[in-house]
Amino acid sequence: MSGTLAAEQQVAIAAVRRACQLTTAVFNNLVKGETLVKGDKSPVTVADFSAQAVINTILTHAFPEDPIIGEEDAADLRSNTSLRDRVVQLANEVLEAEPQADVGEQAAWGLGRTWSADELLAAIDKGNYEGGRSGRMWALDPIDGTKGFLRGGQYAVCLALLVNARVELGVIGCPNLPIDPASPDGARGALFVAVRGQGTHQLPLPPAPSPAPVRLQMRELRIAQLRFLESVEKAHAALDTNTRIAQTLGVGRYPMRMDSQAKYAALARGDGDGGVYLRLPTGVGYREKIWDHAPGSLLVEEAGGLVTDSRGQPLDFGLGRTLGENYGVIAAGKGVHRKVIEAIQQVGRSMGMTGRL
Numbered sequence: 001m002s003g004t005l006a007a008e009q010q011v012a013i014a015a016v017r018r019a020c021q022l023t024t025a026v027f028n029n030l031v032k033g034e035t036l037v038k039g040d041k042s043p044v045t046v047a048d049f050s051a052q053a054v055i056n057t058i059l060t061h062a063f064p065e066d067p068i069i070g071e072e073d074a075a076d077l078r079s080n081t082s083l084r085d086r087v088v089q090l091a092n093e094v095l096e097a098e099p100q101a102d103v104g105e106q107a108a109w110g111l112g113r114t115w116s117a118d119e120l121l122a123a124i125d126k127g128n129y130e131g132g133r134s135g136r137m138w139a140l141d142p143i144d145g146t147k148g149f150l151r152g153g154q155y156a157v158c159l160a161l162l163v164n165a166r167v168e169l170g171v172i173g174c175p176n177l178p179i180d181p182a183s184p185d186g187a188r189g190a191l192f193v194a195v196r197g198q199g200t201h202q203l204p205l206p207p208a209p210s211p212a213p214v215r216l217q218m219r220e221l222r223i224a225q226l227r228f229l230e231s232v233e234k235a236h237a238a239l240d241t242n243t244r245i246a247q248t249l250g251v252g253r254y255p256m257r258m259d260s261q262a263k264y265a266a267l268a269r270g271d272g273d274g275g276v277y278l279r280l281p282t283g284v285g286y287r288e289k290i291w292d293h294a295p296g297s298l299l300v301e302e303a304g305g306l307v308t309d310s311r312g313q314p315l316d317f318g319l320g321r322t323l324g325e326n327y328g329v330i331a332a333g334k335g336v337h338r339k340v341i342e343a344i345q346q347v348g349r350s351m352g353m354t355g356r357l
């Protein structure tokens with residue numbers, strides 16, 4: 001590992017890999033009562049909490065000064081002892097494993113020892129940073145696509161480093177994503193690393209010494225070849241509007257639906273002849289969270305694509321924990337991005353949605 005942010009890359013990769021070991025193990029043993037419904041009606045599992053505990057413990061030891069914006073907090077664990085005990089057990093199983101020197105892991109990152117419940121709950125709550133426009137901060141989604149995780153579909157462990165509100169490093173672990181998109185039924189588990197100015201690379205998810213990273217380059221597609229990548233969740237996608245945009249553009253292919261930021265990875269890699277990540281506001285006052293887009297957007301940009309909102313404006317990661325007023329997220333190859341934005345604007349006008357798209 002060389003170049004700028006080499007230390008941050010190494011730490012982030014180790015943290016995401018260890019968290020993926022945890023989520024994979026939990027999926028095989030998840031039992032009733034280990035999933036809660038949050039205030040916004042979305043699910044959260046013991047795996048989300050313990051993955052955040054693992055990653056925040058590692059980040060806090062490697063970079064003690066850096067604030068973290070993490071999706072989860074420990075409030076529900078403080079009032080539910082059986083859930084808390086399970087999270088402590090799961091996080092420790094992963095943190096206790098001795099540091100693997102051959103992949104650059106260090107004991108100083110909090111590895112190779114057991115942590116108390118209080119320490120792990122405090123680590124989860126270290127993710128409460130409010131965000132902002134200046135300085136360094138990490139953005140963490142311990143499991144992005146919790147609904148996908150629960151149904152055995154795609155999900156992603158997502159970590160980004162932002163400096164002055166710009167994403168500089170993105171690391172995404174996708175335990176259920178086929179390693180080779182040409183073999184969709186083949187081996188699964190891929191890790192994606194993007195560093196600003198240094199490209200997007202795919203590595204094997206299990207830690208391996210001297211892995212050979214594969215550099216990803218988005219394919220430049222013509223409009224007629226496009227296929228949309230959309231959320232699986234109907235509540236997260238404006239399906240009716242998406243269909244009209246497809247008609248306006250002349251995109252005839254049925255969209256590829258996938259949970260989580262695995263969509264950004266799939267787009268960067270050209271899976272399934274992808275082409276355009278389309279996420280328009282559903283009109284229910286939802287604000288996009290920065291941990292849902294920070295690492296994924298860099299994966300696409302560093303593979304040669306563009307990521308903006310539906311007006312063609314850059315995403316603003318300096319507004320706090322959310323992206324502010326929701327104008328959606330559109331990621332596409334440079335050759336087609338502008339045409340997609342124009343089609344969205346045209347459809348927006350025809351549907352009387354001026355100002356909302």
Ligand SMILES: Nc1ncnc2c1ncn2[C@@H]1O[C@H](COP(=O)(O)O)[C@@H](OP(=O)(O)O)[C@H]1O
Nearest residue numbers: 143144145146147231233235236259260286292
């Ligand atoms: N109404 C809504 N519109 C858009 N995104 C939403 C939403 N409600 C929840 N989400 C976000 O959608 C993410 C999943 O993305 P996708 O729909 O692409 O699979 C969720 O991440 P988590 O699973 O981490 O909570 C959640 O943050």
Ligand SMILES: [Mg+2]
Nearest residue numbers: 042043071146
């Ligand atoms: Mg969630």
Ligand SMILES: [Mg+2]
Nearest residue numbers: 141144145292
């Ligand atoms: Mg998420």
Ligand SMILES: [Mg+2]
Nearest residue numbers: 071141143144
């Ligand atoms: Mg999440």
